[in-house]
Amino acid sequence: MSIQIYNTLTRKKEPFIPLEEGKVKMYVCGPTVYNYIHIGNARPVIVFDTVRRYLQYRGFDVQFVSNFTDVDDKIIKTANELGEEVGELTDRFINAYFEDVSALGCGKADAHPRVTEHIDDIIAFIEVLVEKGFAYESQGDVYYRTRKFDGYGKLSHQSIDELKVGARIEESDIKENALDFALWKSAKEGEISWDSPWGKGRPGWHIECSVMAREHLGDTIDIHAGGQDLTFPHHENEIAQSEAMTGKQFARYWMHNGYINIDNEKMSKSLGNFILVHDIRQQIDPRVLRFFMLSVHYRHPVNFSQELVESAANGLDRIQTAYNNLKHRLSTSADLGDQPDIWIHKVDEAVRQFETAMDDDFNTANGMAAIFELVKMANVYLLEKNTQATVLNYFITTFERLMEVLGLPFGGEELLDDEIEGLIEERLTARRERNFSRSDEIRDLLKEKGIILEDTAQGTRWKRG
Ligand SMILES: [Zn+2]
Secondary structure, X not given: OOOEEEXXXXXXXXXXXXXXXXXXXXXXOOOEOOOOOEXXXXXXXXHHHHHHHHHHHOOOEEEEEEOEEOOOHHHHHHHHHHOOOHHHHHHHHHHHHHHHHHHOXXXXXXXXXXXXXXXXXXXHHHHHHHHOOOEEEEOOEEEEOHHHOOOOOOOOOOOHXXXXXXXXXXXXXXXXXXXOOEEEEEOOOXXXXXXXXXXXXXXXXXXXXXXXXXXXXOOOEEEEEEEHHHHXXXXXXXXXXXXXXXXXXXXXXXXXXXXXXXXXXXXXXXXXXXXXXXXXXXXOOXXXXXXXXXXXXXXXXXXXXXXXXXXXXXXXXXXXXXXXXXXXXXXXXXXXXXXXXXXXXXXXXXXXXXXXXXXXXXXXXXXXXXXXXXXXXXXXXXXXXXXXXXXXXXXXXHHHHHHHHOOOOOOOOOOOHHHHXXXXXXXXXXXXXXXXXXXXXXXXXXXXXXXXXXXXOOEEEEEEO
């Protein structure tokens, strides 16, 4: 069985066959960095991190790229309001982004390109579009000529005229057509800008992804992903730019995740129900947040409510408890010789169920159901008097493998207070003996376990981070 992916481009589930056998080139649109990300921004990060993990589990070599939009109107406006340089503001929120998503268990991409690092590539790309007649200069701006690109509208499955009505774009005398979009914007007085053949200015939003995907992954990529709100115009415009440039298909599979509602209402500034990851992860264990997000298939809307988050917390707890019990029993079990195949088969059956779910367009909700089957089985097995190390280990490693795919690896056992005190004592001795490599090692070990040390005149204090 191969993996099936729902492709927005064809509106069908299709077997996933990458261009190059065994390799996947994947691009996910990243955030515009002028604030902390909210939980709506976090959903695609978690979802596509999980897609990446499952593809890796299936043996694919995944090359994963996700960009940062680090110059645009909102960034410039916010920087002005805060009296900060654009670069300072974006650096700050890029760091905050990494903190937030790593707390949510998301790995770093192979590349996180930024617009401001690719201005020359962007200008060169636009120049070719102008040469080919797909773009034109107008009063210092450069626009994409949408009428010239035959496939315009193919991702959103609408004709160019339908899109025009739907988008309610105002006619202007700067553009030939209302749907034409800016590739290059001339700079206003005092704004951050770069020199170009069309005067000082900066790139429009859509062009960056076409350029950075090509620079980092090549002309044709396997999977292009993002939130469903990006389908039009952003992704439609990316296709128009890239395919006009190369004459080749830009992305073979387009994946889009659904929205997040808060207590069944749309998340919006006016309703004041915007939830920032930075804030919410102080209140809710980020592992629970991730588990909650994955408890719904990525294409469906997620409803964020206290009740559903609590139920996710309980679910995660049940898995952790079964896992802990297995580990605990392992310390008192021995192998008795004959292999209890029946339990091994049962575990394998749950793994197959998990893989079938994930093969079906990454259905994490059903994948979790398979993990809960495994929990039930483990609990039944643990009732047996003579459990065997082989079976216990098989359960344990299976739990570890499947939870790793969901980006929820089991944490190591928590350190007890006594153990922490003991290590701090050992560190002090090491320092007295000027064995600094050992003392650093202990500090790092404690840091890994979330223990923060503070050296004071009265001695070393510690707290759990
Ligand atoms: Zn993009």
